Amino acid sequence: MTTEPPLRRGNLLPARALVTAWSLLALIALLAWVLTAGQAGDMGIEPGTMGMGVPLFVLLWLLMKIAMMLPSVAPVAITWARGISRGSTGTVRVVRMTEFTGGYLLVWTAFGLLAYGGFAVTGDLVQEHPGAGRWIGFVAFLLAGLQQLGPLKNVCLRHCRSPMGQLVHYAGYRRGWARDLRVGAHHGLYCVGCCWGLMVVLIPLGVMNVAAMAGVAAVIFVEKLWRLGPLFSTVVGVVLLVCAGLAPSQDWLTPGLQSSDSPMHMN
Structure with a gap:
């Protein structure tokens, strides 16, 4: 079995190909933002899953992740694509970069299933006990803050900020089934480890809160x-x-946990 040459200058994509790759990713992210904003405008901000079933929620979650995460993962995806030898055709490069991005988004889609459960549980609690929203908000912000300051965040953030070593390691792998998909998924796991706390704050702020x-x-x-x-x-x-610390007394921090009969929604 042959191995890919490691990432090096001799394998860099031509300038025109790099511009095309950046432009394509930027266009996809922009389109995802437009679609997300349009859907959010139709749905508003409500507690929980807003009546969505799992398929629709996961579909919208994936759209949100494309809009939110693609700009920050683009440099890594492009770096991986640059490691593909010049002998590869443009079609091969596009397919491999698509596989990488698909593996990354697959991990976030799986995380979306966990998010659905979290939104469903908190939504039910708020509907049954409207006053619980402020304490759910307290827990969500607390978890997010502790995660930002914890050791897992530092480990995963270091990887996301400087993934070259890991990509060089993967470049030496033997060719195998869906290798680019697996590389993207591996990077996606680090990204989830880095950002899951920030996603938790969408529970108090609202899953469809564009701002x-x-x-x-x-x-x-x-x-x-x-x-x-x-x-x-x-x-x-x-x-x-x-x-x-402010969430239990400041309802403006928890718009996504206000029941339909709460003062905030009635105003």
Whole structure:
């Protein structure tokens, strides 16, 4: 069995191919944002799954992840694509990069099933006990803040910020079934480990809250790509802990946990 040559300058994609790849990913992310915003405008912000079944929720979740995560994962996907030898055709490069991105999104789709359960449980609690929303918000912000400041966050963030070593390791793998899909899924697992806490805050802020989604996406983008990303991540963790302390008394922090008969919704 042959092996792929490691990532090196001799294997870099031509400039035109790089521009095309960046443009395609940017276009996909933009389209996903437009579709997400349109759907959110139709649905509004309500507790829980907003009456969605698993298939529809997971479909919208995947659309949200494409919009939110593709900008921050694009450099990694492009880096992987650059390791494909110049002898490969453009079609092969596109297929392999699509496999990588598909593996990444597959992991986030699986996480979406867990998210559905979390939204369903919290939605039912709020409908039965409207006052529980503020304490669910407290727990959500607390978990997110602690995750931002915890060791798992640092390990996964280091990988997401500097994945080259791991990609070089994968470049030496023997050819196998869906290798690019597996590489994308492996990176996706690190990304989930890095960002799951930030996704938890969508429970109090609202699963279809476009402003909240944009804010979370911006945080993820900055902490992964800015040179001071780790420091920024720590600051975000402290802010989330402050939000946890305020959530029991500040309903504006938990719009996604306000029942339909709560004062916030009646105003």
